[in-house]
Amino acid sequence: MTAQTPNPIWIYDTTLRDGSQREGLSLSIEDKLRIARQLDQLGIPFIEGGWPGANPKDVQFFWRLKEEPLTQAEIVAFCSTRRPHKTAAEDPMLQAILAAGTHWVTIFGKSWDLHVTEGLGTTLDENLEMIRDTIEYLRSQGRRVIYDAEHWFDGYKNNPDYALKTLKTAMDAGAEWLVFCDTNGGTLPHEIGQIVRDVIERLELNPENQGRAGFEPTLSPTTEPDGLNPPLQTRHGASLHSPRLGIHTHNDSDTAVANALMSVVEGVCMVQGTMNGYGERCGNANLCSLIPNLQLKLGYHCMQEEQLATLTQVSRSISEIVNLAPDDHAAFVGRSAFAHKGGIHVSAVERNPLTYEHIPPQQVGNQRRIVISDQSGLSNVLAKAKSFGHELHKQDAACRQILGRLKELENEGYQFEAAEASFDLLMRDALGQKQQHFELKGFQVHSDMLQGIDTPYSNAMATIKVTVNGEDILEVAEGNGPVSALDAALRKALVRFYPEIGTFYLTDYKVRILDGAAGTSAKTRVLVESSNGKQRWTTVGVSANILEASYQAVVEGIEYGLLLQSAVKTAVEQNV
């Protein structure tokens, strides 16, 4: 028995166009080029690059791509139909889209009569003319056209006959893809399914051309012939008399991904969306969820398995480029997507990951994580101990002791899920492996608010006394705040004994008031992130005194840094 080839779905990415309509997101040309290259590597066949007539950046972006073309993806330029009562040939926007020099163009036109009369301010017939004239003109100029039917679902609900006329006009004018857009994002999955089914029937579209029924059409954008109205063929030789269908959904009802999936189930074979779901208002359908759902759950083919296994990295790299923090809880690609916190979950996952994971995380390039907290059981402790290289068994007394201490400290306000270095130190303490590098004798911090030439500024001074190897050390240091002064004084006292401390620095400092109702006597939790230039680690301190909490976190940060350095030293010595 031969394995059946999965039906293909063409992914159409619009991060660079619809994605950049998200409030707070702005891309430079270099950003756009970097994102386009990542999508190309990922194996996305269609990348919508922007609207060339709308702004100079998008014009230049297409020029830059001509100089440094993508390896496999087809870059698509986007534009509206021509303006009412003009010809397509004289519309400057359409001249701009031609000048972009892409093989494929996407044109959006109105499907909803309300938008025609109130948005465009023209007649229903003129809108049909605009669609026809625009597409025919672009075809006459050798372009292949994807037609985005804007507000398709609202239009179809309001006036199905007119909406169908717009689609038929686009189809007859030579559009190769008709894309149903849920522009306002208000349609629910059951309505999407019903409407797509109706339209396929009413337009008498051939389901064979929709990428189902075992066909594997050769519509690879880069391998098909150039030129005017190229003949479209399926692998089996049947010519494409009817266009293929696509879906473009927005997330205003939080159902964009479900809506796109419903359309595919009904026969649509192009899915438009954006990386990380960026887009106007609440965003577009998130390709980072859609692609794995299509390929791993529904059995369609979107990209090679190895490309899918880079999805998490591409998602995070794009969030870095657009300068938006990645969503830790995003399905498939989020940091927490395969994080297990509850003790029951961890105990089962350690036996068989299927018990609490819907897919193996590595299929999308993500990884399983075990989180430590007061929701933990012995299984969490064992899993963490293993990841830190400690030999520990469920029956060991230390194991229960660590779990008990963890719960006790979390009850006092500590939070170890974000401070794994402190948890490692706690485990070492219980296992009798914690090395004490110094002993605190006391510290004092003095903080002033001073008047500068224009603005006030703060100045702080810390004095610290520690004992190292039996020797008492007293040091003073200044800082721009009490914590930085204390940190500086401590390092100054220790650096003579532990020169590696000179390479450590604080990279983040977070404070959380734990019991707001208690006012100034509330407890404070401090999380400190430290680095030695190669690794980063986080430690935690809790106290009613913010300086005391900061001191705990800073000291553990230094202790842990020393531990990491000595582990490196040991590894080097052993290799030698």
Ligand SMILES: CC(=O)SCCNC(=O)CCNC(=O)[C@H](O)C(C)(C)COP(=O)(O)OP(=O)(O)OC[C@H]1O[C@@H](n2cnc3c(N)ncnc32)[C@H](O)[C@@H]1OP(=O)(O)O
């Ligand atoms: C659903 C979508 O996401 S569509 C994409 C939306 N994206 C954007 O709008 C971003 C880029 N847009 C822009 O830079 C500008 O809006 C431009 C350059 C396109 C147009 O700017 P302006 O000429 O100043 O027009 P403005 O933005 O005020 O209004 C939009 C015009 O497009 C017209 N229009 C809207 N849809 C269409 C359409 N499908 N076909 C033709 N014209 C359309 C509107 O009727 C309006 O016309 P008017 O100027 O006669 O009132």
Ligand SMILES: CC(=O)C(=O)O
């Ligand atoms: C075309 C498009 O972006 C929309 O209708 O949402």
